[in-house]
Amino acid sequence: AVTPDDRPGGSHAAAGALLKSLREELPWLRGVHLDLSVGEAGEQARAVLAEASGFPVDAEVARRGDRRYVRRLAPLPDPPPRAAPAPSDGFHLLSGGLGGVGGEVAAHLLTEPGTRLLLIGRTALPPEDTWERHLADAGPASARIEAFRRLRRLGEVRYEAADVTDAAQVRAAVRRAADAWEIPLVSVLHLAGAFDERPVRELTPEEWREALAAKVDGAWSLHEVAADHPVTSFVTFSSVNGFFGGAMNAAYSAANAALDDLAARRRREGLPGQSLAWSMWRERGMSLGYQLTSLTEARGYRVLDAQAALRSFDLARTLDLPHLLVGADRTAPWVRSHVLAPVRQVRRTAARVALDEGTDLGALYGAAARAAGPDGTFVLRSAGAANRGAETGGGEELRRLETELATVWCTVLGRDRVGRDENFFDLGGNSLLLVAAQTAVNKALGCELGVVDLFTHPTVRALARHLSAQGTAAPAAPDAASGPAPDAPAPAHSGLERAKQQAERQRAARSARRSAQQRKDRRHG
Template sequence: TPITRTAVFDVRWTPITVSENEIATVSWADLGDLGDQLPPAVVLDCPAGNDPATVRAATHGVLEALQSWLAEPRFSESVLVVRTGGAVSVAGEDISNLAGAAVGGLVRAAQTEHPGRIVLIDSDSGIDALLGGILAAEEPQVAIRDGQVHVARLGRVVSTDAPATGSFGSGDTVMITGASGYLGGLFARHLVAARGVRRLLLLSRRGESGPGATALREELRQLGAEVEFVACDVTDRAALAQVLVGVPADHPLTGVFHMAGVLDDGAIASLTPARMDAVFGPKVDAALHLHELTAELPLQAFVVFSSAAGAFGNAGQGNYAAANACLDALAAHRRAAGLPGTSLAWGLWSMDGGMAAELGDTERRRMSRSGMLPLSQEQGLALFDAATGLDTAAPVLARLDLDAMRGAGSAVPVLLSGLVPQRRKAASGASAALRARLASTPDGERLGVLVEIVRGQVATILGHRNANVIAPDRPFSELGFDSLSAVEFRNALATATGLRLPATAVFDYPSPQALAEYLAGQFGGHRDSEPATELSENSIRNALQTIPLARLRDAGLLDALMKLTNGQDSQDDTDQTVTDESIDELDIDGLIDLAYNNSSED
């Protein structure tokens, strides 16, 4: 199967039904006025704007809030709701808030590192009436339009044979930023050899004195192109404007390919405003400068190189995810204004060159476990040609091993649940199996089972084939954990056990043995707790308030509740007085009231 038919995706917003269930909230600004008892949700409203200064300020502010939220133990039982407006395009609408889009990328990375702690909502109106239902749906990000809740899902795009973006004449000039990089050289050759470009303006910090520039110029000239290297810091708007002024009128600039970028990976807790800015400069600032400075030029193509990290929210890449999410939004924003715009959200490239070559063994293992396979040069070039011919602002170009994800038995990103629908079932099954195993294990042997589980997860994260090499009493600090590995390990162990574990688990319980003893105490606490023998109306009401009626029906519980409302046992379906249609018109309160009224009449 051609790579162009299996590795091109886009993010789609699908409507879902949630119950109208208003819950207690407090705004982030008022958080300091509360004591230890927090409401179920704290709402952080984000500033909006499209200029580089506002984008940076917004992401700096949200980063600080995220770090405070995740570091404070008393916040652990509440959810942080980060609210934006106009930051996603639900039905082809304009993205009017690039700062909010960048915040979205940052938040998605934080969600990956700390599942269940944060929800991202983009809304055109108030969220109070729907918030309880949204939280019950366990969706990490939603968009609300006219009172309708939508969720993000990755869908496959079947590429056509449409011509690639840009029809370049022999006298046209095409600009590439980041030209000294691996991808800059690769695509410069491709644009000349396959797309007919004959005049290239190549920008990099060092220009013609950069590594490989002389050889690249000669190779491009042999392919029939005129080449000009320019030393330019693309984060400097004035310098970039000067370069554009220098383009000859008889060879107008008709194509922009923005490939500049840097990596500075780190877990959310370790990021700083300076580390955010280091990534934003060549990615976001430069793209926004190009967007503004070329607005009046006769461009046929405006293509920015982004990353799937923006859509997925890769752990350890909060700054990179934020920057690339902003680029994806810029492409949609340009299209809404009638300008050309495409953001190519690349997955993992092969390790031969580019930023992927900078990844260490730990990062490569992490990418492999994610189910994302590397793209070869030939595959990347084919995807480039296919994607730039699509009517899609921000296609995701990635080789995803969906079969491996289906069989992994662990949580799959919600974004992929339309392609791998077993996500929640598989995750809950793993913890249920462990609980069943512990229940059938003698008391004196349960700790050993948990030590085995912990050592197995450590071996997986650190790339060991045999868990026996992990000594139970050896400190995690000596096993090769970094901050991101610790987060990934905590999340994997939480999935395996079904327990909510502190972010500092490997520091609080510094060896497999110590952590297993902590887990044993947690499971012990669950066993010792006695189930309630009587359930009050309020306790049932509170429990069911968080469950959408559609989910009760899907779980096979709604019919049982309907029978309860009619005072029937499970064997008698006659004389049913409550119909499916009338049930669908009720909320949970109405259903429970009906149940209690009918049962009291009996």
């Protein structure tokens, strides 16, 4: 929503997260979810054409009149708005309460005196008189039995088998708890969800429905049930993927974005609603056994231990804000690029180009003139000579490393050329291509580069310096002991000077061809 009068549906939010995920998986794809206000068809068509005419940097764009809006993150205000204290004369409902994260949250809630907690899950617990046998056998139910036992030792808790996507089943479970405790439902926490990491191309329609069911349909079911009770707190657990998207996580990202939207919708309707978008809980729930936590943190998503996460949960519940990202590291380049910041006016556009042997200097001037436009001015300057022989620390070796890395990046990213200071991710790189680049670099250089190294050093120049410091060398250059050919031109000292020499050779060649043609014409005249 851009204005207070906007009433977007959850599918709009899900579409934005899906497009961001597709960009991660399919580098050649650039999609935009364009949100237009109701208006005249011609005006809307112009807005679509204006968006389509440029390179789509943002996956979610809204246009209202002559204004263009994009989604950005903002730091918490100082001081943050505080929510009114929730009444304690009722019970809490928690979906997914026997999972890894759910169990931690449930145990934390039960440490508050007087808390009564209703857990709902799709799978029923076996009869209590069989628990010892299940625990001894270490069967599939043993983990849930042990989790429930732990919670029961902490306080008053009930477990009801109910499909959270079925509002009738949830209502029946709530009614039984209310009758048993003789108090109303006052708080809802929705943690249920499914995580299936796979490429979007492999997802069938049925798998899409399954991925969305527990989170999205479950949240809507709880939204409907809450309407029948004096609920003063409605909290959903989502993921940072709902905002950022994620390769191999398209359905999961879309589902979490829909949760974020539901919280905002409830707020617009004057109802309590808050969505907490988490980075990752260390070795809990969906992250149990996850091997790439270093990569996750390099991306800008902190891996939170349970105690740190629960402290964040306690703080978030006191804030009067509908959507919070918990664990996003603003110092990481990927996250920082999505944070709201003052717009800095561009006073002068500057560009640096590397010219290969054979570059047409006239074409370079033509390109600069077109970029400057009819009313613009431009100046081309040589960067000067680079005396690589005087560089310390193996300057020539560093140059060869940069060349090797640029070649690898061109292959992986499908580009003709890559600048030394261009960011891998700005060029269309993503987590999948990152693994491909890691494999290709290790093969080309015979090193043991980690994925995290690529995240930490995302430019050719930075990665070459890192590899050089680790003792990695580029493949040996061809033997040049024989020296240059006698008639070879003197070596150029900069890309611009090489281009000038090439332009002179081209003019000489054209002049020679004209002279030859004139002689031929005279012979046949």
